[in-house]
Amino acid sequence: xxxxxxxxxxxxxxxxxxxxxxxxxxxxxxxxxxxxxxxxxxxxxxxxxxxxxxxxxxxxxxxxxxxxxxxxxxxxxxxxxxxxxxxxxxxxxxxxxxxxxxxxxxxxxxxxxxxxxxxxxxxxxxxxxxxxxxxxxxxxxxxxxxxxxxxxxxxxxxxxxxxxxxxxxxxxxxxxxxxxxxxxxxxxxxxxxxxxxxxxxxxxxxxxxxxxxxxxxxxxxxxxxxxxxxxxxxxxxxxxxxxxxxxxxxxxxxxxxxxxxxxxxxxxxxxxxxxxxxxxxxxxxxxxxxxxxxxxxxxxxxxxxxxxxxxxxxxxx
Amino acid sequence: xxxxxxxxxxxxxxxxxxxxxxxxxxxxxxxxxxxxxxxxxxxxxxxxxxxxxxxxxxxxxxxxxxxxxxxxxxxxxxxxxxxxxxxxxxxxxxxxxxxxxxxxxxxxxxxxxxxxxxxxxxxxxxxxxxxxxxxxxxxxxxxxxxxxxxxxxxxxxxxxxxxxxxxxxxxxxxxxxxxxxxxxxxxxxxxxxxxxxxxxxxxxxxxxxxxxxxxxxxxxxxxxxxxxxxxxxxxxxxxxxxxxxxxxxxxxxxxxxxxxxxxxxxxxxxxxxxxxxxxxxxxxxxxxxxxxxxxxxxxxxxxxxxxxxxxxxxxxxxxxxxxxxxxxxxxxxxxxxxxxxxxx
Numbered sequence: 001x002x003x004x005x006x007x008x009x010x011x012x013x014x015x016x017x018x019x020x021x022x023x024x025x026x027x028x029x030x031x032x033x034x035x036x037x038x039x040x041x042x043x044x045x046x047x048x049x050x051x052x053x054x055x056x057x058x059x060x061x062x063x064x065x066x067x068x069x070x071x072x073x074x075x076x077x078x079x080x081x082x083x084x085x086x087x088x089x090x091x092x093x094x095x096x097x098x099x100x101x102x103x104x105x106x107x108x109x110x111x112x113x114x115x116x117x118x119x120x121x122x123x124x125x126x127x128x129x130x131x132x133x134x135x136x137x138x139x140x141x142x143x144x145x146x147x148x149x150x151x152x153x154x155x156x157x158x159x160x161x162x163x164x165x166x167x168x169x170x171x172x173x174x175x176x177x178x179x180x181x182x183x184x185x186x187x188x189x190x191x192x193x194x195x196x197x198x199x200x201x202x203x204x205x206x207x208x209x210x211x212x213x214x215x216x217x218x219x220x221x222x223x224x225x226x227x228x229x230x231x232x233x234x235x236x237x238x239x240x241x242x243x244x245x246x247x248x249x250x251x252x253x254x255x256x257x258x259x260x261x262x263x264x265x266x267x268x269x270x271x272x273x274x275x276x277x278x279x280x281x282x283x284x285x286x287x288x289x290x291x292x293x294x295x296x297x298x299x300x301x302x303x304x305x306x307x308x309x310x311x312x313x314x315x316x317x
Numbered sequence: 318x319x320x321x322x323x324x325x326x327x328x329x330x331x332x333x334x335x336x337x338x339x340x341x342x343x344x345x346x347x348x349x350x351x352x353x354x355x356x357x358x359x360x361x362x363x364x365x366x367x368x369x370x371x372x373x374x375x376x377x378x379x380x381x382x383x384x385x386x387x388x389x390x391x392x393x394x395x396x397x398x399x400x401x402x403x404x405x406x407x408x409x410x411x412x413x414x415x416x417x418x419x420x421x422x423x424x425x426x427x428x429x430x431x432x433x434x435x436x437x438x439x440x441x442x443x444x445x446x447x448x449x450x451x452x453x454x455x456x457x458x459x460x461x462x463x464x465x466x467x468x469x470x471x472x473x474x475x476x477x478x479x480x481x482x483x484x485x486x487x488x489x490x491x492x493x494x495x496x497x498x499x500x501x502x503x504x505x506x507x508x509x510x511x512x513x514x515x516x517x518x519x520x521x522x523x524x525x526x527x528x529x530x531x532x533x534x535x536x537x538x539x540x541x542x543x544x545x546x547x548x549x550x551x552x553x554x555x556x557x558x559x560x561x562x563x564x565x566x567x568x569x570x571x572x573x574x575x576x577x578x579x580x581x582x583x584x585x586x587x588x589x590x591x592x593x594x595x596x597x598x599x600x601x602x603x604x605x606x607x608x609x610x611x612x613x614x615x616x617x618x619x620x621x622x623x624x625x626x627x628x629x630x631x632x633x634x635x636x637x638x639x640x641x642x643x644x645x646x647x648x649x650x651x652x653x654x655x656x657x658x659x660x661x
Binding site: 072074077099100102118120139144175198201203206209216218283288 | 398399400401402404425426427428429431432449450451452453454455457458459461462472473474475478481485500501502504505506507508510511512513514516518519543545546547548549562564565566567568569571572575576577655658659660661
């Protein structure tokens with residue numbers, strides 16, 4: 001299994017973004033998804049900047065994929081999308097059928113998590129259009145994955161979202177602007193003030209959701225680190241962690257070591273607690289409410305690996 | 318501002334598409350001026366999968382017969398996304414719809430569209446709002462793959478964006494004119510399943526009834542969804558159904574409707590502008606609502622559409638139309654939603 005870093009969902013300033021990705025070169029992440037996926041107004045980086053980062057990361061041995069907007073409403077957004085799809089150097093992650101349409105028969109692509117792949121017939125269709133990898137929508141769990149892995153089209157890679165805040169919804173409305181009593185067209189880029197999104201709590205102070213511009217995310221962090229052995233058994237090709245403003249290298253390090261078999265999932269789970277925003281959740285994987293947390297792997301015959309099992313630092317053993 | 322000639326030309330007819338969750342509702346729609354009525358089977362194959370609602374095969378047959386005798390069309394929605402273990406049942410639903418002789422199938426799942434296009438090439442296919450096609454390139458995908466004959470646009474586009482789509486696609490466009498307002502891109506919202514495990518995409522339901530709790534203590538009413546407090550109401554406040562995007566929450570120490578107020582979409586104020594974009598059909602939301610709702614809304618929209626089509630330049634929405642629609646609207650009030658840019 002390979003380890004990927006999903007696209008950056010938040011709006012950070014140019015220097016922070018550059019620094020974040022330059023540091024990735026020295027981490028054990030295999031695949032990096034680059035580009036703006038939430039809001040076309042966010043232009044801290046120009047298209048050339050993203051391509052320059054892509055070059056740097058590729059030179060550092062990473063596979064680079066350019067991600068695209070999930071919600072496309074304007075002609076200007078389609079023009080920008082077309083330029084990405086026709087970049088000629090890097091693979092593209094399609095997050096809307098507009099991108100799938102542009103890429104069909106033109107270049108191999110990744111069907112991103114916002115393409116609704118719920119069954120084998122859809123996966124087959126995407127393969128015919130040129131998808132070489134699909135990312136399972138976060139609402140799906142183990143049952144769907146097992147079924148789809150069985151009849152997977154030849155050479156189709158499967159990627160699963162295993163760590164980070166869940167992308168739950170997109171709207172025409174900017175919720176960050178709304179919270180500041182600003183219209184979207186004069187948003188003042190307030191989302192830039194929230195490097196990990198704006199927390200939304202219930203009136204009982206329960207952490208509930210995260211507002212990220214036009215996107216709504218979970219407040220808690222999805223964490224499937226305990227399921228990595230199951231994912232490997234099921235033939236999953238790539239596991240994805242999602243960017244956050246802090247501890248990214250440490251998170252990547254923990255996942256890379258579990259993927260390589262150098263760290264027990266149980267130990268990794270404890271190590272990740274310190275890096276988890278909000279509470280953990282894994283409910284979608286188990287077929288239930290996404291926000292719920294079982295924290296236990298599905299029953300399976302997993303051989304206990306050697307090691308102390310007591311370390312809570314995620315230190316190498 | 319006068320519209321371009323071709324837009325006015327295109328505006329001569331607009332189909333009024335109304336919802337029916339039961340045979341009496343379908344009769345109410347037909348009797349009050351709907352051109353077409355859309356229905357669903359009584360199971361999870363459609364996005365209004367509520368107890369006691371929708372049609373079995375016999376009722377669907379009666380619905381199609383009744384509408385066809387009145388010269389009206391029936392569309393059937395199979396617009397959820399089947400998971401592998403549901404696949405066969407969803408395909409059978411497509412077969413059943415074909416056998417009933419419905420005038421169009423409203424689908425969202427690409428795999429199921431492929432099945433319908435392959436096995437029932439004579440069936441007219443509409444892309445459901447659950448298909449999340451918000452731009453002409455996405456629509457082109459479904460047109461190229463499945464020769465769809467209509468697309469229902471998600472309720473996230475401004476009026477000028479609707480115009481842009483219509484200018485760039487050959488596929489006739491249907492838009493929402495009235496009803497409860499989804500503020501998220503339909504087909505891309507997992508809020509309900511995040512809290513309850515059931516979503517419109519996979520289970521055909523948003524905020525399923527079995528997860529809803531109403532509580533009252535110290536004169537405060539609270540609505541919960543799977544234990545999560547969605548809102549609480551003072552004695553004189555009208556309490557709404559706990560839909561996640563219509564709750565009150567705390568953000569930056571303020572408690573407010575952080576996503577959207579309980580309100581309904583109502584386009585009567587911009588009907589001439591909407592007509593001039595060249596939309597082919599205007600849709601009413603609400604298969605889960607009563608026959609009385611369907612009758613009321615259909616009657617008002619028929620009158621408004623006729624008035625607008627007859628003389629768009631002098632059209633003005635009548636105050637009693639608005640009053641009648643507000644009576645049946647969620648939150649008893651209305652909005653233009655995303656059509657009106659400042660809403661966004």
